[in-house]
Amino acid sequence: xxxxxxxxxxxxxxxxxxxxxxxxxxxxxxxxxxxxxxxxxxxxxxxxxxxxxxxxxxxxxxxxxxxxxxxxxxxxxxxxxxxxxxxxxxxxxxxxxxxxxxxxxxxxxxxxxxxxxxxxxxxxxxxxxxxxxxxxxxxxxxxxxxxxxxxxxxxxxxxxxxxxxxxxxxxxxxxxxxxxxxxxxxxxxxxxxxxxxxxxxxxxxxxxxxxxxxxxxxxxxxxxxxxxxxxxxxxxxxxxxxxxxxxxxxxxxxxxxxxxxxxxxxxxxxxxxxxxxxxxxxxxxxxxxxxxxxxxxxxxxxxxxxxxxxxxxxxxxxxx
Amino acid sequence: xxxxxxxxxxxxxxxxxxxxxxxxxxxxxxxxxxxxxxxxxxxxxxxxxxxxxxxxxxxxxxxxxxxxxxxxxxxxxxxxxxxxxxxxxxxxxxxxxxxxxxxxxxxxxxxxxxxxxxxxxxxxxxxxxxxxxxxxxxxxxxxxxxxxxxxxxxxxxxxxxxxxxxxxxxxxxxxxxxxxxxxxxxxxxxxxxxxxxxxxxxxxxxxxxxxxxxxxxxxxxxxxxxxxxxxxxxxxxxxxxxxxxxxxxxxxxxxxxxxxxxxxxxxxxxxxxxxxxxxxxxxxxxxxxxxxxxxxxxxxxxxxxxxxxxxxxxxxxx
Numbered sequence: 001x002x003x004x005x006x007x008x009x010x011x012x013x014x015x016x017x018x019x020x021x022x023x024x025x026x027x028x029x030x031x032x033x034x035x036x037x038x039x040x041x042x043x044x045x046x047x048x049x050x051x052x053x054x055x056x057x058x059x060x061x062x063x064x065x066x067x068x069x070x071x072x073x074x075x076x077x078x079x080x081x082x083x084x085x086x087x088x089x090x091x092x093x094x095x096x097x098x099x100x101x102x103x104x105x106x107x108x109x110x111x112x113x114x115x116x117x118x119x120x121x122x123x124x125x126x127x128x129x130x131x132x133x134x135x136x137x138x139x140x141x142x143x144x145x146x147x148x149x150x151x152x153x154x155x156x157x158x159x160x161x162x163x164x165x166x167x168x169x170x171x172x173x174x175x176x177x178x179x180x181x182x183x184x185x186x187x188x189x190x191x192x193x194x195x196x197x198x199x200x201x202x203x204x205x206x207x208x209x210x211x212x213x214x215x216x217x218x219x220x221x222x223x224x225x226x227x228x229x230x231x232x233x234x235x236x237x238x239x240x241x242x243x244x245x246x247x248x249x250x251x252x253x254x255x256x257x258x259x260x261x262x263x264x265x266x267x268x269x270x271x272x273x274x275x276x277x278x279x280x281x282x283x284x285x286x287x288x289x290x291x292x293x294x295x296x297x298x299x300x301x302x303x304x305x306x307x308x309x310x311x312x313x314x315x316x317x318x319x320x
Numbered sequence: 321x322x323x324x325x326x327x328x329x330x331x332x333x334x335x336x337x338x339x340x341x342x343x344x345x346x347x348x349x350x351x352x353x354x355x356x357x358x359x360x361x362x363x364x365x366x367x368x369x370x371x372x373x374x375x376x377x378x379x380x381x382x383x384x385x386x387x388x389x390x391x392x393x394x395x396x397x398x399x400x401x402x403x404x405x406x407x408x409x410x411x412x413x414x415x416x417x418x419x420x421x422x423x424x425x426x427x428x429x430x431x432x433x434x435x436x437x438x439x440x441x442x443x444x445x446x447x448x449x450x451x452x453x454x455x456x457x458x459x460x461x462x463x464x465x466x467x468x469x470x471x472x473x474x475x476x477x478x479x480x481x482x483x484x485x486x487x488x489x490x491x492x493x494x495x496x497x498x499x500x501x502x503x504x505x506x507x508x509x510x511x512x513x514x515x516x517x518x519x520x521x522x523x524x525x526x527x528x529x530x531x532x533x534x535x536x537x538x539x540x541x542x543x544x545x546x547x548x549x550x551x552x553x554x555x556x557x558x559x560x561x562x563x564x565x566x567x568x569x570x571x572x573x574x575x576x577x578x579x580x581x582x583x584x585x586x587x588x589x590x591x592x593x594x595x596x597x598x599x600x601x602x603x604x605x606x607x608x609x610x611x612x613x614x615x616x617x618x619x620x621x622x623x624x625x626x627x628x629x630x631x632x633x634x635x636x637x638x
Contacts, residue, residue, distance in 0.1 A: 003614065015353055072443040073463070075472050079476045101418070103448020122353060123441070124393050130421025135422070151392050172493030174530065175389055181491050183464055185521065187606070194466070201612065202464055204441070215518045219525075222503055224516065300385035 006101040007241055007248060010066070010164065011264045014044045014253030019054045021063075021261040026268030029064035030054065031097060033253060034084065036196035038068035039099070039207040044253040048087060051204055055092040065092075070099040070119035072177075072204045074197060079107070085110045097142070097202075098122075099177065104136045115139040115162070116280055121177030123202065126151075130159040140164050140247065145231040149239035156244030164247040166265055167233045167238055167299070173213035173226040177178060177204060181212040186311075211305050230298075234270070241274050255300050263293055323574045324546065326569055327482070328557035329385060329516040330513040331510050332359040333367040338562035341378040348414050349375075350385035351558060353493060353529035354435055355394065362386060365404055372408050381411040388416035388439040388493055399423060406430070412457075416440045425454040435482070438490050443469075447476040458552065463489050463536070467608045471548050480552060483536045483545055486568050487556025488524055489604075489613060490532035504552075512562035513559050520631045522601050526559050531615065535599035539575060540618045541608070543586060546579045564567050564598055570596065591621050 011027035011246050013019030019030045032038075032054060033045040046054075049066060055147055058065045067088055073081060085107055088096065095115030096107055104116050119131045120142040133141055140162035143152060152163055172179055180202070187201035199206030213226040233248065240248070248271060250263055268287060274280050325345035329352075330336045336347070349371050350362025362385050363367045365420070375382045384405050390398050398420065402413070412433030414419045426432040436442060438460040445536035448459055458480045461470055474481040488619055499511055513524040515533070522533025538545060542553070553572060557565045571591045578586035595603065609626055616623035 072464075074439065074469055075444040075446070076469065077478070078444065078446060100444050100447055101442075101450045102444050102448075105450065106446060123389070124418075126390055126395055126417070126419045126555075128395060128423050128503050130418065130419075132422040148392075154392055171495075178389075178439060179492040180464055180489070180521070181530065182614065183607070184489065184491055185513045185605040187464075187612040189610040190467075199464075204462075205443070205464060207549050212518075212521075217516045217518045217523075219502060222491075226498070226516075227496065247408075305443075 004163070007245060007275055009251040009264065009268055010247050012250060012260055013046070013054055013065070014040075014255070014260075015046070015257065016050055016053055016057075018253070018260055019259040020057060022264050023057065023061055023063055023258045025264035027063070027250075027262040029066060030058070031066040031068055031248075031249075032096070033068040033207075036087070036192050036198055036206075037071055038071065038097075039070050039203060039205075040068075040253050041208045042192070042198065047079040048091065051088070051093065052091040058094075059092060064093040064094040066097055066115070066117060067093050068097040068119070069103070070097045070121060070266040071199070071206055072099055072121075072202075073104055074205075078102075079199065080194075080196065080268070082106060082110060084234070085114070089114055095139070100246065101136065101247075104133070104138060106318040107135045115298070116257070118142060119177070120144050123175050123177050125175070127155055127158050130155050130161055134159055142166075142249065144176050145169050146175065149236060152240070152245060153243035162246040163244065164249055165233055165245045166188065166231060167237075167248050167250050168263065169231045169251050170301070171227070171229050171231050173228055179203065179209075179213075182208075182210040185212055186210055210311065211312075214305050230294075232294075234287070234288075237270065238274055238279055241271070252297065255297065259293070259296055266290065266293060271284050322551060323580045325381075325479065325552045326485075326555060326576070328555040328565055328569065330371075330557055330565075331361060331559075333364075333371050334359065334360065334632065335369050335510075335562055336361075339438075340381050340566045340570070341375065341451060343566070344380055345572035346381040346383065346411075346552075347371075347375050348383050348385040348435075348437075352414070352416050353417065353558065354527050354529055355387050355398075356497070356527075357510055358507075359509050365401065368405060369408055376409065380638065381563065382409075383412045383414045383433070384410050384415070385414045385437065386420055388437065389495075390417055390420060390559055396620045397417070401627045402444055403428070406432075411583065413467040420449070421456070421534050423455050435458060435487060438463065441494055445473045445476040448479050452477065452479050460484065460554070463613065465609045466467060467541075467544075471609075474549055481550065482552045482554050482557065483538065484536060485542070485553035485555060485572060487535055487554075487560065488533075489536050490534055490556075491523065491555075491613075492530045494528050494530070497525040498525045498530075510559070512515070524559070531556075531559075534602040534604040534614055534616075535595075535617075536605055536613075537595060537603045537621065538605060538608070539591065539595065539601070540587070540620050541605070542572070542575050543579050546576065567594060567598055571626065587620075596621065 011022035
């Protein structure tokens with residue numbers, strides 16, 4: 001069945017170059033992380049002036065920019081957070097992705113027209129959760145990868161809130177945002193030149209995860225794996241779109257801009273076909289294309305996993 | 321004004337019967353990490369009723385603990401159970417899930433105490449203020465917070481912060497049961513945790529939840545915490561033996577009594593030995609002092625004093 005509504009494609013903007021590549025490849029919006037405030041390390045976060053440049057690019061093209069402020073920052077950083085929201089409003093950011101219940105009201109007070117997106121790290125997993133965040137002022141809720149199209153369909157049937165789903169991601173061993181294995185093993189407070197704490201080693205607070213779940217674990221002398229599956233919405237993308245998903249998100253601020261452009265272009269085509277026709281013709285051909293892209297993406301991800309685990313192993317005896 | 325209160329979680333009626341309740345002021349009845357075993361007090365009305373009667377006989381407050389991550393499919397049964405449980409003489413409910421919090425407050429107009437549990441991921445005073453609007457009176461904060469952050473929240477909100485005083489740290493909760501994946505079992509009763517090892521690291525899998533190998537301990541800092549205004553101290557009792565809970569709660573109660581009396585040195589050497597033998601995988605408290613959770617900072621349990629660590633780190637930075 002043909003879909004008579006828009007499904008927006010959200011792509012990463014790990015740099016100005018990546019944001020431009022994402023727009024060129026067909027993204028409706030990009031998300032960027034503000035230096036020190038997003039769930040990624042500082043190499044993939046941007047300073048205000050870079051975000052302002054991306055906003056200008058977006059305005060010219062009639063596209064949108066969302067900024068991830070989705071770390072679990074400190075109570076002591078709230079004055080800084082308030083100032084940041086004001087600045088982001090002034091430079092024309094369209095939405096903020098957040099991870100603290102208290103932040104919703106603060107954003108609505110400073111920037112009433114700013115869209116509030118609930119990060120997947122806030123782990124909204126049921127209809128009552130959706131109502132909770134909706135009533136506090138959330139416009140869009142990013143679903144954890146664990147949810148199914150059926151669950152989203154039920155949510156969309158009952159709760160008037162936008163729903164965003166990852167297209168291509170990895171499900172963590174735990175529910176996203178509910179893991180402290182990394183900071184339990186290695187963690188330090190590191191302040192940047194703006195006085196923002198990067199909470200090194202805490203994925204919740206600073207975005208740097210040592211991926212402890214990917215180390216070699218044993219139980220009773222036998223090797224065991226802590227589940228860390230790949231999540232690929234492609235396999236049942238018709239169901240996701242049919243369930244009423246409003247936004248599909250590509251992860252990967254840490255990847256190469258050319259790889260991101262390839263992924264965006266691929267999904268733009270796929271989404272448009274599904275919205276137009278209600279199904280994806282020649283699915284096997286698309287699947288083969290995606291397999292090649294996934295291989296490149298996984299290679300980059302694995303390289304990174306090895307790096308962050310070795311960092312831990314240097315300090316603490318963990319089996320890598 | 322109350323002097324102090326020690327609380328703990330207890331999953332089953334059988335375990336509750338073996339607890340010495342003289343040191344415990346409040347009980348969280350039920351296991352928020354798993355809904356699958358039949359003896360879980362979060363899921364068994366008959367056992368819950370009996371457990372409440374026992375606790376009340378000893379003058380202990382009782383809070384029903386609810387499932388931490390209910391999906392749509394869990395909501396129906398959990399809500400139904402809650403409605404029935406509310407007819408029992410509970411002092412309150414513990415919720416970890418914001419949807420269930422909203423349900424208690426908006427749909428059921430619940431006027432008893434609501435406490436927010438440690439899987440709720442509460443990091444800031446602004447979040448606690450929002451929770452207060454939903455009737456929350458006490459909160460467990462995320463253990464990653466430092467002492468100064470915890471104090472700031474306690475001083476800038478009306479809800480009371482519960483100190484995670486002792487026990488294995490909750491490090492995560494998953495969608496699937498790790499134990500069932502690797503060791504086939506029928507879930508009639510609460511299961512023994514699996515010990516996962518990697519090099520020298522240990523974690524404990526409770527099935528859906530993963531807890532630390534080491535025990536978090538604040539005994540050495542109880543005086544500081546008390547004088548900074550904290551009054552409720554929690555012993556993490558999930559999947560621990562009754563003997564463990566009885567001993568630990570007894571030590572913390574004696575320590576707090578000494579502190580309330582104004583004793584200069586409230587610590588006793590034998591407590592350190594007892595705790596060391598009850599927690600063979602080690603002791604930790606690192607998050608309180610802005611460090612990795614597994615570290616122990618202090619003069620006991622083989623720890624290192626904070627000023628020594630800071631001096632070394634300054635030296636290394638140069």
